[in-house]
Amino acid sequence: MSEQKPLLHNYFRSSTSIRLRAALNYKGFDYDYVAHNLRTNENFKPEYLAKNPAGLVPALELVDGTVLTQSLAIIEWLEETHPNPPLLPLDPVGRAQVRAMAYMIACEIHPLNNLRVLDQVRSYGQDEEGVTAWFHKWVHTTFTPLEQMLATSPNTGKYCYGDTPTMADVCLFAQMFNNQRFKVDTSAYPTLERIFAALNQLESFQQAAPAKQPDAVA
Ligand SMILES: N[C@@H](CCC(=O)N[C@@H](CS)C(=O)NCC(=O)O)C(=O)O
Incomplete structure (x- = not known):
């Protein structure tokens, strides 16, 4: 068995x-x-x-x-x-900084762009262009400061915090797929794009991608 x-x-x-x-x-x-x-x-x-x-x-x-x-x-x-x-560094300040980046995505982008929220925006009469503009707005509102933080922090390494992935990276990785689906131009965020490319090299992350799942449809 x-x-x-x-x-x-x-x-x-x-x-x-x-x-x-x-x-x-x-x-x-x-x-x-x-x-x-x-x-x-x-x-x-x-x-x-x-x-x-x-x-x-x-x-x-x-x-x-x-x-x-x-x-x-x-x-x-x-x-x-x-x-x-580990997905969190050992020192308390580092842990707080990693959680802060994770929460920027998880608390300040995702809840505003969740399926049921977009459906609610549609219910107020917005067409797909309006819904897409809503989606893009909340990504840019948070990606702008996140890029600035990562581009200037001495703790930024290959990934969001140092050279091993953290909780911030799993959130960034996932958000990037949503961005692609809604055609968000992320070229203004070179550090975020670089980290996403690095994460995409990891087998464990590759296997988490939407296209790799048994229920995936185009
Ligand atoms: N804060 C929750 C959010 C979970 C969530 O909203 N999941 C979405 C998919 S990404 C969902 O189930 N949406 C269904 C819906 O909006 O009806 C978490 O991090 O797990």
Whole structure:
């Protein structure tokens, strides 16, 4: 009989799913993939709502049935239970700085550009051009200071903080796929583009990309 694995409830192009997949893969954490098509509201089916009443992805269902939600909370749990390789530096100031960059993306871009928020913007009569402009605005509002921070910080290395990936990098990596889908021009952010290119060289990150997932569609 095959060993039971934790279940990752997610969707191929959900950026919160991408960031969690990158973290899990980087840590070598094995899971079975459960797809919920957000476009057809599979995430609001009663069976999933019974596990995660918010109906959002990702969620990580452990083998004992415990369901963890919120991508960053799951990544923090992962860091505590599987510390190597680390996704946070050891010193408290560094940890705060990495979390700050992660939260800039996770708290100040993603919630404004989430599927249900874009649908709400559409419901106010905005056409696709208007929705795209909304999306771009919130990326640029945060990418401008993030680029400045990374371009000037002595802690910036190959990645957002030093020469190994951190929680900030998994968030940046995931956001870049959303940017590509909404055709955001990121040429004004050379440091962010350079870091994204470096992350794309890592097998664990490559395997987290939307196109690599079993539910991927063009
Ligand atoms: N803060 C949550 C956000 C989760 C979230 O909003 N996920 C999106 C996909 S990226 C979702 O499930 N959207 C479904 C919807 O908006 O109906 C996290 O980081 O896990």
